Amino acid sequence: MSHLQQSFTVKFVYNVFFTGKLFESTNSLLTDFFTQQATGDTKKKLLFVVDSGVIDSHPDLSVQIKSYFSQHIDLVELIPDLLIIPGGEAAKNDPDLVEKIVEAVDTYGIDRHSYVAAIGGGSVLDLVGYAAAISHRGIRHIRIPTTVLSQNDSGVGVKNGVNYKAKKNFLGTFVPPVAVFNDSEFLYTLDDRDWRAGISEAIKVALIKDKAFFEWIEANAEALAARDMTAMSYLIHRCADMHLQHIAGGDPFEMGSSRPLDFGHWSAHKLEQLTNFELRHGEAVAIGIALDSLYSQQLGWLTEADTNRILATLRTLGFSLYQPMLDADNSAGVLKGLSEFREHLGGQLTIMLLKGLGVGVEVHEMDADRIRRAIATLREHELSTTV
Amino acid sequence: MSHLQQSFTVKFVYNVFFTGKLFESTNSLLTDFFTQQATGDTKKKLLFVVDSGVIDSHPDLSVQIKSYFSQHIDLVELIPDLLIIPGGEAAKNDPDLVEKIVEAVDTYGIDRHSYVAAIGGGSVLDLVGYAAAISHRGIRHIRIPTTVLSQNDSGVGVKNGVNYKAKKNFLGTFVPPVAVFNDSEFLYTLDDRDWRAGISEAIKVALIKDKAFFEWIEANAEALAARDMTAMSYLIHRCADMHLQHIAGGDPFEMGSSRPLDFGHWSAHKLEQLTNFELRHGEAVAIGIALDSLYSQQLGWLTEADTNRILATLRTLGFSLYQPMLDADNSAGVLKGLSEFREHLGGQLTIMLLKGLGVGVEVHEMDADRIRRAIATLREHELSTTV
Missing domain, CATH: 1.20.1090.10 (Dehydroquinate synthase-like - alpha domain)
Known part of the structure; x- marks a missing residue:
C-alpha cells in the first residue's frame, strides 16, 4: 500500500477589453491580440460563430469581418463562412447546435492552437464556449458579447454550458476564454x-x-x-x-x-x-x-x-x-x-x-x-x- | 479603449494509490479517502460505472462493493445499481454511452460534490471521466483502472475523451481525477x-x-x-x-x-x-x-x-x-x-x-x-x- 501524490497549479490569464466598433479597420485591438498570441510556427485559423439575432441587427457584420481580416492575412487565417446559430436560452436546449459547431471544427480543421470566436448573447457564448471546450480537449475561445448581460456578467467569466432535458447548464465546463472583447456598438441595437x-x-x-x-x-x-x-x-x-x-x-x-x-x-x-x-x-x-x-x-x-x-x-x-x-x-x-x-x-x-x-x-x-x-x-x- | 486583466491559478492535488483487493473489508484505503473528503455538510453519493469486461472476470464485484460500503453508510451513500457499460476503444465511438452516464447522473441526483467512480480499462475511464467532467461542470471523479495500460499511463493522468466520427479523443477535456486506486488484483484476470x-x-x-x-x-x-x-x-x-x-x-x-x-x-x-x-x-x-x-x-x-x-x-x-x-x-x-x-x-x-x-x-x-x-x-x- 503506497501512493504517489500528484500536485500542480495551472495559471489562467486573459484580458477583457472595452471598445467600440471592433471590426473597423482603425481599431487595432484584434490585430494587437493576434500579434501578441503569434508563436511563430504555423498560422492559426479563426472560425466565427455568430448569433442570428446579431446578424439580423447587423447585416453587414460578415462583410466587416472579412474586410477587417483581409488586411491581416499574415496574422490569422479567417474561415470565410461565418457559422450562424440561433440565440436565446432555448438554443441551449438543442443538442444539434453543439454538434453543428463540433462538426465545423472538424470540417475546417480548427486545431487546439486555433480560435473559435463567438459573437452573441450569453446563450450563444455559453453554447460556443462549451463546444470549443470539448473539441480537441479545448480550442482557444474568444468571446465577443453583444448584450448587457453577457458583457457585464456571463461573458467575462469562466463558465460555459448547455441545458439537458431543459435543466439549465446541466452540461458544461469551467474553461476561461483567451480574450473577451466588449463592443458597445452592439448595445445600440438591443431591444x-x-x-x-x-x-x-x-x-x-x-x-x-x-x-x-x-x-x-x-x-x-x-x-x-x-x-x-x-x-x-x-x-x-x-x-x-x-x-x-x-x-x-x-x-x-x-x-x-x-x-x-x-x-x-x-x-x-x-x-x-x-x-x-x-x-x-x-x-x-x-x-x-x-x-x-x-x-x-x-x-x-x-x-x-x-x-x-x-x-x-x-x-x-x-x-x-x-x-x-x-x-x-x-x-x-x-x-x-x-x-x-x-x-x-x-x-x-x-x-x-x-x-x-x-x-x-x-x-x-x-x-x-x-x-x-x-x-x-x-x-x-x-x-x-x-x- | 480600456481593459481589465483577469489572472488566477488553480491548484489540483490527487493521490494515486497502489493496493490489492481494494474492496475487501480489511482494506481501509477507500474509507480513509472518503473520511478525509468529508466536509460535514450533506452526505455525498457514489455512483459506480463498471466495464462489462471486468464484471465478466469478476462476477462477484457488485456484491463486494455493496458489502464494503454497507459497513460505511455514514461516509457515503452508495447508489446500489452499478452502471455497466462495454469497454474497449470501440465503446468510445458510441455517443449513447456518454448519454447513458449523464442520464444516470441526472436520475440518481449525483451533484458536483458527489462521486462517479469508474472501474475498467482506459476506454471506460476515458468515457466516464468525460461524462463526469461535463455533468454539472464537473462531478468528482474516481478512477479504478483495471489494466496495465490504464494503471501505468492513461488512468493516472488528467485527460479524458471519446471519439467523434472515429477520430480518437476528438471530444474530451483536461480534468484531473480526485483519486486513482490501482488494484493489482484486477491484473491477474487480464488476458x-x-x-x-x-x-x-x-x-x-x-x-x-x-x-x-x-x-x-x-x-x-x-x-x-x-x-x-x-x-x-x-x-x-x-x-x-x-x-x-x-x-x-x-x-x-x-x-x-x-x-x-x-x-x-x-x-x-x-x-x-x-x-x-x-x-x-x-x-x-x-x-x-x-x-x-x-x-x-x-x-x-x-x-x-x-x-x-x-x-x-x-x-x-x-x-x-x-x-x-x-x-x-x-x-x-x-x-x-x-x-x-x-x-x-x-x-x-x-x-x-x-x-x-x-x-x-x-x-x-x-x-x-x-x-x-x-x-x-x-x-x-x-x-x-x-x-
Whole structure:
C-alpha cells in the first residue's frame, strides 16, 4: 500500500477589453491580440460563430469581418463562412447546435492552437464556449458579447454550458476564454428588454457587495432606462470588474464549497424553465432579487425602507416583478427550484440573502411559507399597480 | 479603449494509490479517502460505472462493493445499481454511452460534490471521466483502472475523451481525477494481450527519458512475458511516477506548445483506426515505437545495436511488430496519421524521435520515403520470422 501524490497549479490569464466598433479597420485591438498570441510556427485559423439575432441587427457584420481580416492575412487565417446559430436560452436546449459547431471544427480543421470566436448573447457564448471546450480537449475561445448581460456578467467569466432535458447548464465546463472583447456598438441595437435585462446582474452584485454601486444604480436608474450609453458603459465596466474579482479571489472553478455570485438566482432559474424561457434570464433575476429581498425583510434583516428602495429601483428600470408562474405552487413549481439549485451546485443548500444594502449573507435553508408570503406581496403589488 | 486583466491559478492535488483487493473489508484505503473528503455538510453519493469486461472476470464485484460500503453508510451513500457499460476503444465511438452516464447522473441526483467512480480499462475511464467532467461542470471523479495500460499511463493522468466520427479523443477535456486506486488484483484476470499491451507505454517513457528503466525492462522482459506480478508492479509504479512527473513538471493542460509523452503514437493512433480498433492501443504503440526507432536509426541518430535491443525487447514481450494496414499507402493510410496527429495537438507538427536509449528529441517533419523504408524493414522481418 503506497501512493504517489500528484500536485500542480495551472495559471489562467486573459484580458477583457472595452471598445467600440471592433471590426473597423482603425481599431487595432484584434490585430494587437493576434500579434501578441503569434508563436511563430504555423498560422492559426479563426472560425466565427455568430448569433442570428446579431446578424439580423447587423447585416453587414460578415462583410466587416472579412474586410477587417483581409488586411491581416499574415496574422490569422479567417474561415470565410461565418457559422450562424440561433440565440436565446432555448438554443441551449438543442443538442444539434453543439454538434453543428463540433462538426465545423472538424470540417475546417480548427486545431487546439486555433480560435473559435463567438459573437452573441450569453446563450450563444455559453453554447460556443462549451463546444470549443470539448473539441480537441479545448480550442482557444474568444468571446465577443453583444448584450448587457453577457458583457457585464456571463461573458467575462469562466463558465460555459448547455441545458439537458431543459435543466439549465446541466452540461458544461469551467474553461476561461483567451480574450473577451466588449463592443458597445452592439448595445445600440438591443431591444429594450435585452438592454434592461442585463442590469439586474449589476444590481445583484451591488446588493451583496457594494452599497455605493447600488446607490449609483438607484441614482442613475432613469438615465439607464432612457438608454444613456455613458451610464451603461460605467455600469458594465464596474459589474464586470466585480465579477472578475469574485472569480479570481475565490475558487474560480468552484471545486470547494464557495459559491458563485447568485443572489436571486434560485427562483430565477426555475422561472425561466417554467415559462419555457419566455422570461429572459435578467428579467427572471430581477424577480428573484425582489423575492429574496422581501424574504430578507421578513427575517428582519432588511428594513422596509431598504427593501422598497430595491423594488423601486427595479421598477424604475422597467422590470415587471411578478410572473404568474410564481404561483405554480405544486411539486413542479417555483419551490422545486430550491432543490434543483442545491443539486446543480452540489453539497449543502446555500442561498444568498441580504442583511442590508451591500451586505450579502449565506443561509442553508429557506422556509416555504415565508417564500409564499413574499410571492403574495409581489402579486398584490402587481395587481395594485396595474389596476 | 480600456481593459481589465483577469489572472488566477488553480491548484489540483490527487493521490494515486497502489493496493490489492481494494474492496475487501480489511482494506481501509477507500474509507480513509472518503473520511478525509468529508466536509460535514450533506452526505455525498457514489455512483459506480463498471466495464462489462471486468464484471465478466469478476462476477462477484457488485456484491463486494455493496458489502464494503454497507459497513460505511455514514461516509457515503452508495447508489446500489452499478452502471455497466462495454469497454474497449470501440465503446468510445458510441455517443449513447456518454448519454447513458449523464442520464444516470441526472436520475440518481449525483451533484458536483458527489462521486462517479469508474472501474475498467482506459476506454471506460476515458468515457466516464468525460461524462463526469461535463455533468454539472464537473462531478468528482474516481478512477479504478483495471489494466496495465490504464494503471501505468492513461488512468493516472488528467485527460479524458471519446471519439467523434472515429477520430480518437476528438471530444474530451483536461480534468484531473480526485483519486486513482490501482488494484493489482484486477491484473491477474487480464488476458495476455491486455497484460502485454500496457507494457509498451512503459517502454515508450523509458526510451525517451530513462535508459536505466529501459534496461530494467529489457532484463525483465521474459519475467514480464511470463506474468511475474512483482516485476509488473515495479513497472507500473515506475511508469506511473514518470507520467505524473511529466504532467506536473510541464504544461499539465497542454495550453502552450509542450507535448504529451507520445513517442510512437502518431502511427499508433492511425493504426488503431485503420484496424477498426482490432489492434489495441498498446499493441499499436509497440508497432509505433518500432517504426520510429527504425526511422531514428535511418537518420543516424540511433545505432543499429540499440535499435535491435528495442525491437528484441518488444518481441520478447510477445508484441507483433508488423500489421498489414501499415502498407495501406494511400490518402487514407498510415501517413495520413501524421497530419491528423498535428491537427489534434494543434500548432506545428511535433514528433518525438530517439537520439539514443533514454534520449528523446523532437522533430517537426518526417520524410514519407524514410517512413516507407522503416515499414518495409518491419514487414521483411515479420516475413522472415514467421516462415
